[in-house]
Amino acid sequence: MGIPYFPGCTLSTNAKNYDRSARAVAKTLGLELEELPEWQCCGATFPLMLDDSMALIAPTRILYQAQQAGERVTTLCSICFNVLRRSQALLERDEEMLDRINWFTEQDYEGNVYVAHFLELLRDDLGWEEGPAPLAKHVKRPLTGLKAAPYYGCLLLRPYDEIGLDDPENPRILHDLLRALGAEPVDFPYNVECCGSYLMVKDPEVPETLSQEIVTSAGEHGADVVVTVCPLCQFNLDYPQRESAGTRTGSRIPVVYFTQLMAVALGLPEETWGFEDHYVDPKRLFAE
Amino acid sequence: MALGNKALAVRTDLSFGDIIRERSGEDVHSCYYCQKCTAGCPTAFVMDYKPAQLLRMIQLGQRERVLSSTTIWMCIGCEACGTRCPNQIRLAPVMDVLRQMALDEDYAPETAVYSLHRSFLDSIRMWGRMHEVTMLAQFKTLELLKEYPVFFKGLLGDMKLGADLLLNGKLSFIPDRIKGVDEIRALYEEAAATSSREKESEVSG
Numbered sequence: 159m160g161i162p163y164f165p166g167c168t169l170s171t172n173a174k175n176y177d178r179s180a181r182a183v184a185k186t187l188g189l190e191l192e193e194l195p196e197w198q199c200c201g202a203t204f205p206l207m208l209d210d211s212m213a214l215i216a217p218t219r220i221l222y223q224a225q226q227a228g229e230r231v232t233t234l235c236s237i238c239f240n241v242l243r244r245s246q247a248l249l250e251r252d253e254e255m256l257d258r259i260n261w262f263t264e265q266d267y268e269g270n271v272y273v274a275h276f277l278e279l280l281r282d283d284l285g286w287e288e289g290p291a292p293l294a295k296h297v298k299r300p301l302t303g304l305k306a307a308p309y310y311g312c313l314l315l316r317p318y319d320e321i322g323l324d325d326p327e328n329p330r331i332l333h334d335l336l337r338a339l340g341a342e343p344v345d346f347p348y349n350v351e352c353c354g355s356y357l358m359v360k361d362p363e364v365p366e367t368l369s370q371e372i373v374t375s376a377g378e379h380g381a382d383v384v385v386t387v388c389p390l391c392q393f394n395l396d397y398p399q400r401e402s403a404g405t406r407t408g409s410r411i412p413v414v415y416f417t418q419l420m421a422v423a424l425g426l427p428e429e430t431w432g433f434e435d436h437y438v439d440p441k442r443l444f445a446e
Numbered sequence: 447m448a449l450g451n452k453a454l455a456v457r458t459d460l461s462f463g464d465i466i467r468e469r470s471g472e473d474v475h476s477c478y479y480c481q482k483c484t485a486g487c488p489t490a491f492v493m494d495y496k497p498a499q500l501l502r503m504i505q506l507g508q509r510e511r512v513l514s515s516t517t518i519w520m521c522i523g524c525e526a527c528g529t530r531c532p533n534q535i536r537l538a539p540v541m542d543v544l545r546q547m548a549l550d551e552d553y554a555p556e557t558a559v560y561s562l563h564r565s566f567l568d569s570i571r572m573w574g575r576m577h578e579v580t581m582l583a584q585f586k587t588l589e590l591l592k593e594y595p596v597f598f599k600g601l602l603g604d605m606k607l608g609a610d611l612l613l614n615g616k617l618s619f620i621p622d623r624i625k626g627v628d629e630i631r632a633l634y635e636e637a638a639a640t641s642s643r644e645k646e647s648e649v650s651g
Binding site for chain 1: 468469470471488489491492520522523524525526528529530536538539541542543546558559562566570574575576577578582585624626627630633636637
């Protein structure tokens with residue numbers, strides 16, 4: 159049986175290449191992803207007001223579906239992950255809230271599903287260089303010489319108290335993954351900065367300004383490629399580079415999902431890479 | 447003299463900070479203005495008051511100024527401030543409370559952000575999942591009803607974004623509609639009814 163998987167709206171529309179590459183690498187690594195049936199949107203924001211329970215209904219419905227399928231659920235989008243992980247943490251510590259939501263949705267969520275980011279499955283179920291089935295041992299085409307800048311963004315890591323995936327200011331999980339794939343992780347000062355998020359729709363100059371700083375900085379530190387975990391980060395860093403003004407230096411840098419680099423390194427066929435859906439073409443980095 | 451009159455015009459409500467502390471769970475009174483939040487805030491450059499300034503205004507009870515600021519609508523909840531605050535104040539929950547208060551009390555909100563949130567939720571009510579094309583269409587229509595010049599300027603930009611995305615195969619015209627969508631609509635309706643019942647009982651009780 160596969161691992162229950164919540165793709166989220168963006169992975170079924172705007173970021174199909176993230177979904178496709180993740181499913182392909184998961185299968186190769188023996189972590190097959192099994193999509194939850196008839197899932198709906200997670201709501202995309204975790205309710206922060208203490209007296210707001212309405213926004214917990216959507217994530218709880220997903221956790222309930224996951225409960226039918228197993229003990230844990232995995233997801234890829236940073237926003238979905240953030241919402242599900244924090245909702246789970248809240249329902250675990252607040253039994254009254256759990257009862258209230260269950261009463262409202264007429265479901266019986268027990269509050270025990272573990273929400274794991276796909277990166278966590280790789281780290282904990284497989285391991286990087288050592289572990290039960292180290293990722294490094296699956297690598298067929300090491301990304302030797304590729305300087306990759308891991309960009310974590312915000313929602314994968316923060317707030318640390320409720321997420322606890324990695325150090326919120328000095329994270330390593332993507333660095334370790336890239337090293338296992340044979341690439342050289344590049345440190346740069348903007349790796350936990352926010353990309354500007356949904357303001358892309360309303361005030362595009364905000365994410366475009368932030369994107370320019372982030373991508374330029376990665377380039378100045380020698381990166382050939384920026385590696386991301388979140389579809390919104392990917393879009394916000396890639397789209398502004400459709401014109402050369404996207405970076406301050408004028409040199410354009412491809413922005414890819416970590417699963418796409420994995421698909422290359424694991425020697426999977428090119429149709430799983432999904433590099434055709436990019437504004438800055440990453441293909442040239444992997445020409446034979 | 448003119449300045450003196452202006453200063454007097456700022457009405458204060460000293461219970462304001464306490465209400466926010468209670469609804470957000472964040473101790474806004476413990477801010478000593480080190481400004482780390484402002485220094486690390488990615489959107490501070492488009493805010494009329496910077497995050498630390500807003501906190502000080504909350505402490506001083508400047509309710510109207512706070513609730514009508516653009517700051518509360520430009521915060522995107524990245525949690526950088528809360529991660530770095532020496533007094534463990536997280537501004538994201540504070541901003542959420544302020545946005546809700548601004549809506550409840552009819553302060554002219556940063557309307558476009560609010561329309562965007564509304565369009566997003568309506569898309570889920572309609573399809574069960576978020577669908578970019580119909581969501582953006584509704585968002586732009588809401589904007590049209592509010593402000594013509596801004597709308598046309600924005601529309602041109604979005605048409606370009608939309609056309610780019612469609613050409614790139616990133617958007618589809620046809621939404622996914624999940625089987626359980628009736629259940630989701632029923633939950634929405636029930637939630638709306640429950641929250642208005644709660645509001646009434648708060649008022650009467």
